Amino acid sequence: QIHVVESGGGLVQAGNSLTLSCVPSGRTFNNYPTGWFRQPPGKEREFVAAVNWSGRNIRYAETVKGRFTISRENGKSTVYLQMNNLTPEDTAVYYCGLGRPYVLVVSNLTTEYDFWGQGTQVTVSS
Numbered sequence: 001q002i003h004v005v006e007s008g009g010g011l012v013q014a015g016n017s018l019t020l021s022c023v024p025s026g027r028t029f030n031n032y033p034t035g036w037f038r039q040p041p042g043k044e045r046e047f048v049a050a051v052n053w054s055g056r057n058i059r060y061a062e063t064v065k066g067r068f069t070i071s072r073e074n075g076k077s078t079v080y081l082q083m084n085n086l087t088p089e090d091t092a093v094y095y096c097g098l099g100r101p102y103v104l105v106v107s108n109l110t111t112e113y114d115f116w117g118q119g120t121q122v123t124v125s126s
Contacts, residue, residue, distance in 0.1 A: 002115040003025050003117075004023070004025075004096050005117050005118075006022050006094060006096045006120040008021050009093075009120030009122045010122065013126075014088060015086065017082070017084045017086065019081065019082050020120060021078055021079070021080055022034060022079040023077060023078050024077065024098055024115065030074040031101040032053055032100070033051065033098070033100070033103045034051055034072065034096060035048075035051075035096070035113050036050070036070060036097075037095045037097060038090075038094045038095065045110055048081070048094070051070045051071070051079065052103055052105070052106050053101070055071070055072050057106055059106050063089075064090075068084070069081070070082075087124060088124050090122060091124050093122075094120050096117050097114075097115065097116045
């Protein structure tokens with residue numbers, strides 16, 4: 001059984017930065033693509049960014065491209081989401097999902113990710 005834990009959320013002012021961390025446990029992490037998704041209040045879960053198992057394939061939502069950076073450190077079994085120049089529209093619960101092993105091209109669909117954490121709240125004030 002894989003457990004996923006997100007951390008790093010909080011309350012920040014617009015224009016500031018946060019770094020989220022995703023740490024899975026229970027299985028070898030290095031083979032799995034990892035995606036960050038978010039769910040704003042009253043809305044459906046939406047794609048933010050994803051990275052494949054090798055780190056060579058990365059994908060971003062248009063709304064965060066140029067502001068957010070996803071990276072992985074397999075030695076620490078951790079995937080990061082560096083979020084810069086945050087806006088109130090970034091306010092959401094952020095979730096980390098693990099996909100299927102050895103996927104080369106990451107997906108932006110929630111259905112392609114099988115294991116999820118409980119989420120971490122990010123609130124950006126204006």
